Structure formats: C-alpha cells, structure tokens
Amino acid sequence: MKFTLSWLQDYLATKASLDDILATMVKAGLEVEEVEDPGAKLAEFTVAKVKSAEPHPDADRLRICTVDTKDGEKQIVCGAPNARAGMTAIYAPLGTWIPGLDFALDKKPRKIRGIESHGMLCSTKEIEAGEDHDGIADLEGDWAVGTPAAEALGLTDPVIDFEVTPNRPDWLGVYGIARDLAAAGAGRFLETPIRKAEGSAPCPIDIRLEAPEACPVFAGALVRGVKNGPSPEWLQLRLKAIGITPKNLLVDLTNYISHDRARPLHAYDAAKLKGAVVARLGRKGETLEALDGKTYDISEDMCVIADDSGVIGLGGVMGGQATAVSEETTDVFIESAWFEPLRTARTGRATGIISDARYRFERGVDPASCLEGLNFALAIIREYGGGDVSLAKVAGTPPERDVKVSFDRRDIGRLTGLEVKPADLKKMLKDLGFGIEDAGEAWYLSVPSWRFDIEQSADIVEEVARLVGYDRLPTTSLPLPPEGRKVVVTPAQARLRTARRVMASRGFLEAVTWSFMPKAHAELFGGGSDALTISNPVASELNQMRPSVLPNLAVAAQKGFDRGEREMRLFEAGPVYIGDGPKDQRNVVAALVRPVAERHWSGPVPAYDAIAAKADLFALLQELDQPPERFQVEAPRQPHWHPGQAACLKLGPKVTVAHFGALHPRVLKALDVDGPVYGFELNLNALPMMKARATKTRPVLQRSDLTPIRRDFAFVVDEGVPAADIVRHATSADKKLISNVLVFDVYQGTGIEPGKKSVAIEVTIQPEGETLKDKDIEAIAEKIVESVAKGTGGVLRG
C-alpha cells in the first residue's frame, strides 16, 4: 500500500518528521517497505532564469545562454530547441550526476564547439522527474532563482510503501492509516466525516438484492449531465504518486476513494444500463466481458451485478466493459455496496482477476461505509464534473457486526508482562475507535465496524502492546524448567546425527536435495503413486514425492562429473515417502558413489564397487550399534538394483532394513547417468532401537590367556554357493571354540573345473580353559570339513 506524506496529513495533524512517522509505523505494525523521497535525488538541481539565448557561431542547433543561477551568472551552451530568453529552467552545476543520462558533468567547464559551457540546463526526463524530453524544462510559475527543482516540479511529497497484513484491511485507506498512527502517538487524528450529498430527486434506477448472503447492502445514486473530463491536478498528482495512471474524473475518483477510505465503488454509464440493477448469484452459461477486456465464465457461486441485458459486473471484483464509463459519459450511476469476503475471494481465485476492489472486499470493507463512500463520490463529481445528483438509494442493510469483547485488563500483564495505566488504556482504545463500557476489572468493548480482527481479549492485548511499543515490554531470559535440561534429541534423531557424521568421515559429501522429483524417476524406484503426486508443482519435473533419495543423488553425481569432478561420493540423510499418511514418512541414509579409478604411483588402486558399498553400509551399522552379523544378506527386492550385484539386508523374514550394491544399468540409462554407480539406502525407521542398558557399568572383560590357533581350508564348491554359507557351516562345526572364520581367497581357473570355485577360509580356534592337543585340533578340522561338505557340497581342495 502506497500513500504520500501530504495525503496522510489530510487526516493526521502532526509536527513529527518523516523519520518519526516511519518509526511510528514500524512500531504499530505497519511494516515500511520503501520510502521514496522524490525531492532527495533532485537536491543538486535548482531553478534558474535564462537571460539571453544567442545562436552559436559554429553550430546551428546550439545556443549560448546566459543564465542567472544560484551560483551567479553562467554561460551555458544548450542544444534544446526551446531555449529562449526569459524562460525559467532547471540548472545543474558542473560536476552534477545526471541520473537520466547516467553520467556526471565534468568538474571543469568544457568547450562545446569552441565555447565554454559552465553547467547544464535539463529536461525533466534527464533528471528522471518526467517524460518531457523535447527540450529543456520550461517551468510555469514565478519561481525564485535557486528554488529546489523538486519544489518547482511539485515533487516534494515523499511516497511511503508498506506491507498491509491480511488482518488490517482498514490500512488499505489513508484515513485508516492516519487513525492508527494517531493512536500510536504520531499526531492527532482529523476525523473527517463526509457530508450527505443533497440530491434533487429520488434515484430513478431501481436496485434489487436477490442474494443478500452475498451482497446484503447496495447504495446507489444517479448523476445526470456530468462532464467526464480529466480530474483535477491534485487528484492526478496523488494517483500518479502511488503508481496509478489517471484516466478521467469518474474512474480516478473511484480509485481515489478506494485508497483514501478503503472503500471500493463502481461507476456505470447510466445510458448503457437496461432496467433495474440487480445483485444476485451467477447463472450457468453466463459470461462477462470485464474491464480488463477478457471474457469470464460466470459460475453459480459468484455474486454478479446484472441488469436486463445480463451480467454487467462481478460484485466486488471487476465491472463490465459494456456499461463502463468513458469520456463521453454524461449520466453516471455510482455503486457503493458490500460483498461478502469469502465469496469475493473465491470469485477472485476462480477468475484470476487481481483488482483493488477484490483485494479490499476479500479482506473486509467497513460495511458501515456504503453511504459515506457514495456521498464522497457524489461530492467530488459535483465539484469537478458538475451535473444533477439524485438522492441516494439504499437497498438492504449492512450486515450486523455488533461485536462486543469482554476485556480483562489483567490479560495485558499476564500475556505481555507490561503495565499500562487504565487512563492510557482508555485513550488508546478510544483513539482506535473502540467503545468502552467500564465494569471494573472487565471492560466491555464495542469493536469498530472496520475491524474484523478483534474477537477476544488477547486481540485487545495486542492492540495495547503495539501502541505502547514492543520495545517497552520486559526482556526476561527463559528460566530453565524445574526438572532441568533433558537430552535434546530422541534416540532416533541421535542415530541420524551419528549416521551423518559416519558418512562424512568416510569421505562422503552431504547433500540436501528436493523431497520431490519427476514422476518418471519415482516410478523407476518403486514409487509414483497418484496419492503422492503434487497437483500444482513448482515445475513439471518436481511433481512426485520421492520414494528414494538415490535418483536425486545419481543425477547430481552425473552433473558433478560433467562439471569436471572426478569420483563423486554423496550421501543424504532425509525423508522418503511411501504414502500420504502421517506415519508414511521414513528417514533414510542414502549413499551413492560414481567411481573413477584413481591412479597411484605405487600401483593400481581398487575402484569403488558393490562390496565397497557394503563396507560403508556395514561400517555405518556398526557405528549405529547394530552388529552387521544380525542381518541376512539376500537378493535385492527393489527394482532399481542390479540383479546380480546388489542385495538387500534383512532382519528376520519380514523386515528389510537396507539395499546395497550396484544400481540397475537400465535405471541409470533412464536417468541419463553413466554407470556403474554403487550405493546403499538404509531405512533408519526399520532398524530396531537398541535397548537402553540398565547400568552404565560395562561388563567385565572376558579374555582367554590361551593363544588362538589358526588353520586354513580351501573348499571347492559350485560357483553359485554363497561364501557366507561356507562361513556359516564352518562356524557351526564348533560354536564354542571357533571364534572367527575369514574368507581370504576365491579362485576360479586352472585346476578348478568349470562351474566350480575354490573358496579359502582361515578359521580361528580359541581354546578355553585348557590348551588343545594336536588330536583335538585335528578333530575340529574334520568336523569343519564335514559340516561344510554337508551344508554346501564343498570338497576340501587337494
């Protein structure tokens, strides 16, 4: 919302400086966004008189002017065709920055075709104060030499722009702003009721209300014989200052009253009206060509203004083209009605029309202002357009808004810690327009008709606090709760934190990527359900909630590689979505590597692969206090993994905790990512919480004094037999004594028949209590061979 200082001063008697007024605005909740002081940037420019203008001896188009300036008499060479003796011009001394030309004059006089020029005479366009550039500014009026150009151009009025919060539609008029600033101490509010227009005869146009729930009150009047020319200069200046282009008196005055009193009106060319003016709901199939030139379909939910010809306006949103006023209009019908906010908002959304009227009606226009607004318009028309004004006709009654708030004065201290004297309190509330019925502790307040945001005591507390100023509230550190501090994060959150640090310490860069992705990507990763499709995505490729973080990481890794990165190691700890319910969100840790084989002088460096991804996953599980041995490694169950180089990690038959390995080449191709790409995705929600230990004391360290014995075995098995089976069966040969089994070689080739492989393991036997004799060890070795043979069909390699 923009307004000018002088406009505000119509309704606010104040000696406060601009800065003080701005400070009061901020204090009272009118958040100042921009202040444009048009005089400030013209400070260098002043009024000067051209005493003579002689032709330049060496240039037809140039004149040598002798100019009376604030700096004395100056010789200025000027190229303007209109430079002439006796004119009042705008002077820029040497060294001045000329904003419209984007350069500064030289500090020393410059010769133009041999003649020295000591400054410049400017056009309004050159000083960004107008569009006139046919010549230098030719000022009207008798301005003294040295008068600031801003003053001579009528550009001294600062323009203030501020944010109107949705709860305060009364701030959409300068009158309401003045009332609030006066209550906040910036001056005295000049209450300016509008006098009733004296009409000659009843309004001949009939007004009917057929949908009082949408339009409960409608005041109208007819003015005959109006001259709809340009509006008066003061009105044009005010509209221009706030960015509205003046058109003609009838249009300008509705704009003016809309910004002055937050009261939208509409002017109809009465000659184009047919029959009664009716406010009713729309009918199927109706259309309206609105003032913006576009045609809108009318729905049954919309409140329309209609006459015998059909719809002529969208109530509270925009009028129609067919009945619009023009310079030719002589008879005008003024509408001052009240439209229900929610319906107006719906109509506005449905049509997409943005107008000052909609903006005000959907937030709430003072329902008591119908007649006042109409009278204001009639007064302006009569003064500047003449004509014969009818009596005002009012159909319906303003909606009852007799809101009474029971206000407990103690609430001020209770909610804000502030103490305010009852007398001050009363003054503030009265200044805001509240009626007060003092009943001791509780006051009964009647809420002014323009305030829609006041319903209860807490709302009054805010009024008082903001008028006093939040800086006057106490500043009290929050006392600790009596039971003291608690552990800040839950165990699940702590796990996420640990996971992030583990991944970063293993060389991964943490990413935070969108929670949404292209539906096609989501489908590749087992997602894509319609329940998780965003109906109004910010971009079509961000329309589906992600079922996995991996596609985002894969695409980012490829992008990084294209940009010249070598190996990309990314991880993200964040949400994935399996449904739209409150429990359908999972926290995952996803890691992804797009490997690049690094070279090293010492020899080949093994590249990151599926087993390396497993190492990272297992290291993470270990750090999360989840011994990896408790999980089973099985074939992948998600479609985006390489069928032969990936696996899932399960906890029992039902719970899948993670997937890891290589991503499916077909999926990578669809993502436009060069493979191979390895990674894992761990569902933290599927991990069991480890039971809190009853005591912090660690159990006693159990350690054997006896040296462990290590024996190697190599088994030839079918190549499909998982190594884990051999380890499992070897371990189970003697669970008590075998403490570890390590696979240290897998071999296929010479000496091993095709379809078979040799798997070599090192078994650690930890004697307990007594040393093992050779025959004991032999016995264990035999049991190992037997167990592996039975479980896997493996034969000890000869």
Added chain:
Amino acid sequence: MSEIETIENEALGAVAAASDLAALDAVRVAELGKKGRISGLMKTLGSMSPEERQTMGPALNGLRNRVQEAVEARKAELEEAELEKRLQTERIDMTLPPRAIPEGRLHPVMQVFEEVAAIFGDMGFTVAEGPDIEDDWHNFTALNFPEGHPARETHDTFFFHPQQGAAPKVLRTHTSPVQVRVMETQKPPIRILVPGRVYRNDWDATHTPMFHQVEGLVIDKAIHMGHLKGCLIDFVKEFFEVANVEARFRPHFFPFTEPSAEMDVKYRKVGESIEIGEGDSWMEILGSGMVHPNVLSNCGIDPDEYQGFAFGMGIDRLAMLKYGMPDLRPYFEADAGWTRHYGFRPWLSPSVAGGLS
C-alpha cells in the same frame, strides 16, 4: 707366553678379523662351540689334579669369558654396521603423494540445525518432529487460518490431488503443524523445538520451493511476551557468536499468534559479507508471538490456564547470514565444490560448552 695366552690372542684376533656375522659365528663355533678349542680345554679340567684345577680353572674360565665378551661386542658392532648398510638402501622418496582418502563434509543447513538445537537445548527445549505431508487441519485450520482466509493464500501451498470428501493433503508450508501435533498429545508444560523441511510454491533468487524451518513452542502457566523476547535475544547472541546483538520486535500478523511479532537484528555490510549485531540497517530474522487462544483451544488446552509463545525461523537464511553463502539455490544442488567449500568437517559437533562452530 703360555698356551692360554696364545689361544686368547689367536681367538681375539680371529674375532676382530671377522668381517661379517657369519665369519664371527664361525669363530665362535671354532672356539666356544661344543667341539670348539676353548670348550675342549674346558673339558680337560675334569681330568686334572685338584691343585692343577685350582690354577687352570680360573685361567680357562677367564679365557672363555673374555673371548665370549669379545664375540658379543664384535657381534653388536657388526650388526650396527649391517643395519647402517641396509638403511643406506632402504630409501623412499617421502615427497611422493600418499593414496588419496576422500574427504567428506556436512551440509551447512544440517549443521545449523544442530547449532540451533544445542542453544535451545541449553534452555531446556527438546526436539520434536512431524510429517512433511500434512492435512488441512494441522497445517491451517487448527492454527486459526479460517477456510478461505487470504492469509492462506500468502502461503503458496503445494497441494496433492483431492481424495473423496476430504480436503486435499498439502506439503506443510511451515513447521507449525508439529506444534498442533505435540499439543494434541502432550500435556503442558511443553518446551519443544521442531526442525524440518517446509514447502512453498515459489522459486526465484531468494525463494526455493523447499526450505528449512525451526519452530519453537513454550507452553506453561506464566510464560509471557517478555520471555519470548528474552529467549530469542539470548538465542541470537549465542547463534551469531557475538557479545552484543541489537534487536527489535515489531508487531506483525500471524493467524496462530496474538500478539504477534517479527524480530529484526541490526547488521552492516562489510564488503561482500554481512556482520550481524550492530550496524545501520535492520534485517528480519524470525516471526513469533504468544500462542493464539484459539490454537490452544483447538488442541485441547485451556487458554485460561495455559499460555506461551511460539516462534519460527528460516534456517537456510540463518545459515547464509552466519556463514556468508551468497545464494540460496546451490543449497539443494548437491554441488561437490559448494559442499566442500561451505560444508563442515565431520567431527565438528556443535555444543554450547564446546563451541558452536
């Protein structure tokens, strides 16, 4: 010269002449081995008369000991020489590069979440969470956004396709719905901090369709707006790690608080970067207010018995202000160069006691 002296001279000479460990060992075996010369002489002691033994015993023992010591000494000498010789050949160019270990980094937003949690944790807050996909009730209605109210429109909400009969689900536009979820299930006193992702349909130089907020909520019997101010001023000082922060609170409108306030801090621009705390301009950093009585009632809390304050702040922007990232957009691009530059080392864990950053 006695025979013993001769043997001693010969043996010591041979020891001294031994040029390597093998030669020395040969001398040792020849003299002191089972069949060695000196060992042989020692064996003759048994067949001597006691008188002879009395003189020859000490003499032979002395001989054996001296030769043995000489062997040990020479052995140490030779070993030392051999090590020196080997060391001359064991040379590595220590300027060669080691194998590269990739360096990981934590994302600034996630780090700042932890910084914020550390500060509020110190004031007795605990962290709560809620879902990103919300229903109309939790995101709007319970928070006193009446249906059709223009305040809803300011949120640029992402909607899911409507399902039969129900209002469409939304991506939460703020972390405030978690306030509602906590108040619906937990009895006051409440003191929670809610970090999380939030979403608004807006994408330009200063807005991203997804960003991060931290929400705070304190509900008790005697919490007033002075506590709100104190708590947030304490926070801002700790967060920006400066001794003094000039702050102001000014009225604003949020449907779910009454009175409502925005908090500004003073700052100045120093070259490309921003110094928070003092300066010539104000910058808005968060919204706050006393929880609206309607919100308390909507969550089943009696507003005549309990009251409190809530606040919400954009973490991405706080991170920018503290750490000087010039632009929001790379936050979500998983850009390796950006993350290495602005990210944090893995073991930097923010705490009030140990320092935030």
